[in-house]
Amino acid sequence: MLTKVYGAAPENETRYSPAKILSSTTEVITGNPNPKYISTSYVERQNLTMRMGMRRFTRLTNGFSKKLANHEAAVALHFMHYNFCRVHQTLRVTPAMEAGISSHVWSIAEIVGLLDATETRAA
Numbered sequence: 001m002l003t004k005v006y007g008a009a010p011e012n013e014t015r016y017s018p019a020k021i022l023s024s025t026t027e028v029i030t031g032n033p034n035p036k037y038i039s040t041s042y043v044e045r046q047n048l049t050m051r052m053g054m055r056r057f058t059r060l061t062n063g064f065s066k067k068l069a070n071h072e073a074a075v076a077l078h079f080m081h082y083n084f085c086r087v088h089q090t091l092r093v094t095p096a097m098e099a100g101i102s103s104h105v106w107s108i109a110e111i112v113g114l115l116d117a118t119e120t121r122a123a
Contacts (some may be wrong), residue, residue, distance in 0.1 A: 001027045002040050054078050080111055 003026075006019040026038045055063030056074055065071035083095045084106040096102035 001029050002038055003027070004040075049082070050075075050078065053082070077111075081108075085111070 002024060004024045005022045007022045008019060026035060051057040054074060055061050056065055056071060065074060084102055085094065085108065087094055087105060091098050094102065094105055097105070
């Protein structure tokens with residue numbers, strides 16, 4: 001975990017300018033990570049991707065979920081598409097293919113097929 005301590009905002013800039021970082025501390029929660037790679041960059045990038053990809057996470061919109069189940073489904077669908085259907089420019093494959101979980105780029109029809117299979121098992 002990386003904890004940052006922020007100071008006051010720069011002079012004459014109060015609303016949009018980031019505050020100065022005064023110090024940061026790292027603490028290992030689980031595992032044995034290399035301290036050189038402890039960073040907030042990865043999680044911040046993931047948060048931005050979620051906010052930009054789903055209206056539910058965009059501030060000041062009416063695209064929010066009124067039911068928790070709908071919100072959970074939207075998040076699951078977003079990550080399924082992100083990891084199995086979307087070819088990432090830097091990887092040139094999907095993250096699932098890079099991790100060895102999938103052998104091909106999934107289509108939307110395949111994701112819908114997972115829903116049909118789940119409903120068949122439940123019946």
